[in-house]
Amino acid sequence: MxxxxxxxxxxxxxxxxxxxxxxxxxxxxxxxxxxxxxxxxxxxxxxxxxxxxxxxxxxxxxxxxxxxxxPVSKEVEDLLRKCEVHKDKTLTQFCTDHSQLCCSECVETIHRYGTLLNLML
Ligand SMILES: [Zn+2]
Ligand SMILES: [Zn+2]
Ligand SMILES: [Zn+2]
Ligand SMILES: [Zn+2]
CATH class of the missing domain: 3.30.160 (Double Stranded RNA Binding Domain)
Incomplete structure (x- = not known):
C-alpha cells in the first residue's frame, strides 16, 4: 500500500x-x-x-x-533530502519498484517507468 x-x-x-x-x-x-x-x-x-x-x-x-x-538539525534535514547521484538535486519521489528515493533527474532517467510516489517531507 x-x-x-x-x-x-x-x-x-x-x-x-x-x-x-x-x-x-x-x-x-x-x-x-x-x-x-x-x-x-x-x-x-x-x-x-x-x-x-x-x-x-x-x-x-x-x-x-x-x-x-x-528536533532534526537543518543540516541533517538537507543532507537527507539530497540525491546521492545528483548531489545538487533534492529527493522528491519514491520509486516503489526499486524501493528507492529519487530526485527529478532520477525519475527522468532510471525510474521513468517506475511506480512513483510524491514525497512530502
Ligand atoms: Zn536540561
Ligand atoms: Zn554524554
Ligand atoms: Zn538523482
Ligand atoms: Zn525505479
Missing part, C-alpha cells in the same frame, strides 16, 4: 539520523544520545543524562520513546 511504503521511508530517514550527546561531542567523544532536554536544547547520553537530571530536576526531557519529537 502506498501510504505504508511512505512511512517506511520516513522511518529509514529517521534511523539514518545519528543523534549524538551534545556535551560529549564538545569533548570529542561520540556517545549516542539517550535523551533530549527541551530546556537546554541539548542531547545527552545515558551518563550525561544522569548528571543533567540530578542538577536540573525541573527540566523536561524526552527519551528515546519520544524520538519523533526530537
Amino acid at each position: 502506498a501510504t505504508g511504503s511512505l512511512s517506511a521511508v520516513a522511518k529509514r530517514l529517521r534511523m539514518v539520523e545519528d543523534f549524538r550527546c551534545t556535551s560529549c561531542e564538545e569533548q570529542n567523544l561520540q556517545e549516542s544520545a539517550d535523551i533530549y532536554c527541551e530546556a537546554c536544547q541539548k542531547f545527552y547520553c545515558k551518563r550525561c543524562a544522569h548528571l543533567h537530571n540530578s542538577l536540573t530536576k525541573e527540566h523536561t526531557t524526552l527519551g528515546r520513546g519520544d524520538i519523533k519529537k526530537w
